[in-house]
Amino acid sequence: xxxxxxxxxxxxxxxxxxxxxxxxxxxxxxxxxxxxxxxxxxxxxxxxxxxxxxxxxxxxxxxxxxxxxxxxxxxxxxxxxxxxxxxxxxxxxxxxxxxxxxxxxxxxxxxxxxxxxxxxxxxxxxxxxxxxxxxxxxxxxxxxxxxxxxxxxxxxxxxxxxxxxxxxxxxxxxxxxxxxxxxxxxxxxxxxxxxxxxxxxxxxxxxxxxxxxxxxxxxxxxxxxxxxxxxxxxxxxxxxxxxxxxxxxxxxxxxxxxxxxxxxxxxxxxxxxxxxxxxxxxxxxxxxxxxxxxxxxxxxxxxxxxxxxxxxxxxxxxxxxxxxxxxxxxxxxxxxxxxxxxxxxxxxxxxxxxxxxxxxxxxxxxxxxxxxxxxxxxxxxxxxxxx
Amino acid sequence: xxxxxxxxxxxxxxxxxxxxxxxxxxxxxxxxxxxxxxxxxxxxxxxxxxxxxxxxxxxxxxxxxxxxxxxxxxxxxxxxxxxxxxxxxxxxxxxxxxxxxxxxxxxxxxxxxxxxxxxxxxxxxxxxxxxxxxxxxxxx
Ligand SMILES: [Zn+2]
Numbered sequence: 001x002x003x004x005x006x007x008x009x010x011x012x013x014x015x016x017x018x019x020x021x022x023x024x025x026x027x028x029x030x031x032x033x034x035x036x037x038x039x040x041x042x043x044x045x046x047x048x049x050x051x052x053x054x055x056x057x058x059x060x061x062x063x064x065x066x067x068x069x070x071x072x073x074x075x076x077x078x079x080x081x082x083x084x085x086x087x088x089x090x091x092x093x094x095x096x097x098x099x100x101x102x103x104x105x106x107x108x109x110x111x112x113x114x115x116x117x118x119x120x121x122x123x124x125x126x127x128x129x130x131x132x133x134x135x136x137x138x139x140x141x142x143x144x145x146x147x148x149x150x151x152x153x154x155x156x157x158x159x160x161x162x163x164x165x166x167x168x169x170x171x172x173x174x175x176x177x178x179x180x181x182x183x184x185x186x187x188x189x190x191x192x193x194x195x196x197x198x199x200x201x202x203x204x205x206x207x208x209x210x211x212x213x214x215x216x217x218x219x220x221x222x223x224x225x226x227x228x229x230x231x232x233x234x235x236x237x238x239x240x241x242x243x244x245x246x247x248x249x250x251x252x253x254x255x256x257x258x259x260x261x262x263x264x265x266x267x268x269x270x271x272x273x274x275x276x277x278x279x280x281x282x283x284x285x286x287x288x289x290x291x292x293x294x295x296x297x298x299x300x301x302x303x304x305x306x307x308x309x310x311x312x313x314x315x316x317x318x319x320x321x322x323x324x325x326x327x328x329x330x331x332x333x334x335x336x337x338x339x340x341x342x343x344x345x346x347x348x349x350x351x352x353x354x355x356x357x358x359x360x361x362x363x364x365x366x367x368x369x370x371x372x373x374x375x376x377x378x379x380x381x382x383x384x385x386x387x
Numbered sequence: 388x389x390x391x392x393x394x395x396x397x398x399x400x401x402x403x404x405x406x407x408x409x410x411x412x413x414x415x416x417x418x419x420x421x422x423x424x425x426x427x428x429x430x431x432x433x434x435x436x437x438x439x440x441x442x443x444x445x446x447x448x449x450x451x452x453x454x455x456x457x458x459x460x461x462x463x464x465x466x467x468x469x470x471x472x473x474x475x476x477x478x479x480x481x482x483x484x485x486x487x488x489x490x491x492x493x494x495x496x497x498x499x500x501x502x503x504x505x506x507x508x509x510x511x512x513x514x515x516x517x518x519x520x521x522x523x524x525x526x527x
Contacts, residue, residue, distance in 0.1 A: 122455055122456055125453075125455060126455050129455075135395075135399070135420075136420045136477070136478060137478045139502070139503075139512065140466070140478050140479050140480060140502060140514070141451060141454065141458045141461070141464060141466050141480055141502070141503070142466045142478050143451055143453070143454055143455070143466075145449070145451075145453070146449040146451050146466045147449075149448075149449025149450075150447040150448060150449050150466075150467070150468055151447070152449075153447050153448065153449065153491070154446070154447040154491070157447075157491055198452075199450070199452045200451075200452060200453050201449040201450060201451045201452065201453070201466075202449060202450040202452070203449075204449065248420070248478070249468070249478070250468045250475075250476040250477055250478050251475075251476070255446075255447060255468070
């Protein structure tokens with residue numbers, strides 16, 4: 001004890017297609033909210049870390065560390081961005097965790113942000129596909145939904161997972177997002193509509209896929225001493241772990257599991273000295289609904305192959321034994337790629353603070369956020385807890 | 388954009404025209420796409436060029452119905468992971484087949500096709516696609 005890393009402030013912009021706002025505005029919005037929430041003064045922040053996947057292609061702007069410092073009027077402090085595809089946000093949280101843990105920084109402002117709707121749908125899709133192996137998958141016509149379609153089809157064959165189970169994840173996550181004022185889709189969607197939505201890459205349908213989203217999320221993270229000065233309800237990071245796998249999906253022994261998630265989730269539980277049964281609430285990376293089904297298995301909530309059944313039986317719904325994605329997840333909260341990992345941690349922190357109102361998991365004390373990049377080539381896991 | 392460049396395609400012509408990858412003489416593993424280092428043996432690895440037979444079976448697949456512009460004319464198309472008889476898997480289109488007839492486990496063999504036409508004045512990329520062996524030879 002004594003050198004724990006705390007989260008004392010959280011903030012989000014609205015998630016959605018925000019045509020009226022640019023990257024600077026949404027980033028500032030999330031950052032200001034996190035700072036106000038923490039009650040820290042800007043002068044006590046000593047570094048900034050931004051998670052972003054591809055602002056260069058999405059908006060034509062790079063150098064987001066300096067941009068964030070500048071737009072917030074935070075002056076001359078060190079600021080930089082990190083990239084790990086869809087796990088860029090988780091990578092930013094982890095960078096800040098390590099910087100504070102090491103003693104180099106005392107209090108940091110952490111961002112995740114992405115502005116995706118400034119380009120057309122095709123360009124957005126092309127930009128996301130570079131998170132897989134562009135030279136050996138994308139070049140041959142493998143779109144991102146196609147890669148997840150191959151995982152889904154194999155999962156269906158090996159374990160009997162059904163189209164209905166793939167669709168029930170959507171139904172659950174939309175139902176949760178209906179209670180999240182920051183979510184892109186704050187409305188339930190009936191199973192019939194999901195199962196009748198257009199095909200992107202069979203068996204993946206449009207409503208099995210996360211949308212194109214603009215959004216930013218932010219955290220104020222600090223050491224324990226600073227935390228106690230500003231906050232009565234600091235949330236602590238009990239573990240931060242990360243793992244990698246092959247960039248191309250075809251190079252993996254199995255495409256029905258994400259090995260990097262299995263390894264990093266197990267390591268996180270070990271570091272936090274917890275078992276999966278101690279975790280009260282989960283945010284799992286559901287870029288496609290098959291991903292949530294696979295991650296439900298890979299973090300150890302259920303055995304391999306039982307992820308579809310888990311959602312069918314209500315195990316992962318709000319009020320179930322292992323609530324997954326009370327925020328609405330990537331599917332319904334929205335998936336501004338670089339922002340997602342930070343938004344997941346924001347949700348877990350709010351859940352542990354008991355501030356989630358209608359989507360609150362009662363009495364949540366420990367939560368896990370799993371942020372993956374590409375088709376699972378990066379996995380970043382955070383376990384949060386409150387005293 | 389990188390995918391518009393000629394050099395990026397030209398330098399891998401041998402690999403994508405002939406399905407040329409490598410085999411590590413230390414551990415015996417075959418690799419396709421070709422690797423720069425044997426991931427099993429690393430510095431002890433000895434990679435040698437290996438030309439694959441181009442025969443294999445479908446490991447998994449998806450039917451693409453929304454694609455980038457330079458693939459739009461081919462939609463709907465099947466993208467699959469093909470498990471080559473030598474072991475490695477690769478990602479490629481399955482052609483010369485009704486998209487609804489494709490199945491996991493189907494025997495396929497490589498054929499040489501146009502992969503994509505990158506815009507009006509962009510380059511045309513050629514390389515491997517796969518077709519059902521039954522369709523071409525009458526047996527698996
Ligand atoms: Zn070797």
